[in-house]
Amino acid sequence: xxxxxxxxxxxxxxxxxxxxxxxxxxxxxxxxxxxxxxxxxxxxxxxxxxxxxxxxxxxxxxxxxxxxxxxxxxxxxxxxxxxxxxxxxxxxxxxxxxxxxxxxxxxxxxxxxxxxxxxxxxxxxxxxxxxxxxxxxxxxxxxxxxxxxxxxxxxxxxxxxxxxxxxxxxxxxxxxxxxxx
Numbered sequence: 400x401x402x403x404x405x406x407x408x409x410x411x412x413x414x415x416x417x418x419x420x421x422x423x424x425x426x427x428x429x430x431x432x433x434x435x436x437x438x439x440x441x442x443x444x445x446x447x448x449x450x451x452x453x454x455x456x457x458x459x460x461x462x463x464x465x466x467x468x469x470x471x472x473x474x475x476x477x478x479x480x481x482x483x484x485x486x487x488x489x490x491x492x493x494x495x496x497x498x499x500x501x502x503x504x505x506x507x508x509x510x511x512x513x514x515x516x517x518x519x520x521x522x523x524x525x526x527x528x529x530x531x532x533x534x535x536x537x538x539x540x541x542x543x544x545x546x547x548x549x550x551x552x553x554x555x556x557x558x559x560x561x562x563x564x565x566x567x568x569x570x571x572x573x574x575x576x577x578x579x580x
Contacts (some may be wrong), residue, residue: 410440410570411436413509414436415432415433416457416463417437418432418435418439418462418463418466419432419433420432420435421463421466421546422466422470425470425487426474427470431470431473435466435470435473436466438469439462439466439469441462442465443462443465444460448481448546449479454468455482460506463486501578503572504578507571507574508574508575509572510571511566511569511570511572511575512566515562515566515569516562518565519562520558520561520564522543522554522558523554523557523558523561523562524531525542525543526539526551526554526555526558527555527558527559527562529543529564530555535548536548536551536552536555537551538552572580
């Protein structure tokens with residue numbers, strides 16, 4: 400019996416990280432990866448007991464072909480469930496789904512803008528809202544204790560460039576791009 404636990408320990412140590420990484424890279428979570436690994440081991444044990452495993456096929460090939468097939472089936476099921484949920488939502492909802500979807504996207508974009516703004520320097524965090532609020536450069540210079548309006552313009556450019564770089568790296572940037580086109 401101790402040999403069985405050694406084999407299981409080896410399988411978990413060697414293949415579980417590979418399976419969870421693959422599942423994570425294919426629209427799943429680490430928990431999904433663990434579940435798929437468990438389900439796959441059950442299938443492999445059943446096939447082994449039934450004498451259906453061929454010795455000439457590498458174990459890892461068996462393992463990943465089962466994981467892949469099971470995961471594709473699970474994704475198809477999730478897709479069908481999602482379609483049914485969306486149809487039911489549209490059927491029973493008082494609001495237009497497209498308007499709701501657009502509203503949700505606007506919330507995500509606002510969150511992206513706020514998060515990325517807070518990643519900037521304190522001066523940029525103060526400067527950008529003033530510029531966006533159309534406050535004259537001379538007044539901004541006085542309020543932020545800057546030398547003159549030219550300094551405000553130079554700093555404004557640097558702040559917006561830094562903000563743009565952060566926005567482009569944010570996970571919601573593709574949503575924003577799709578809304579703008």
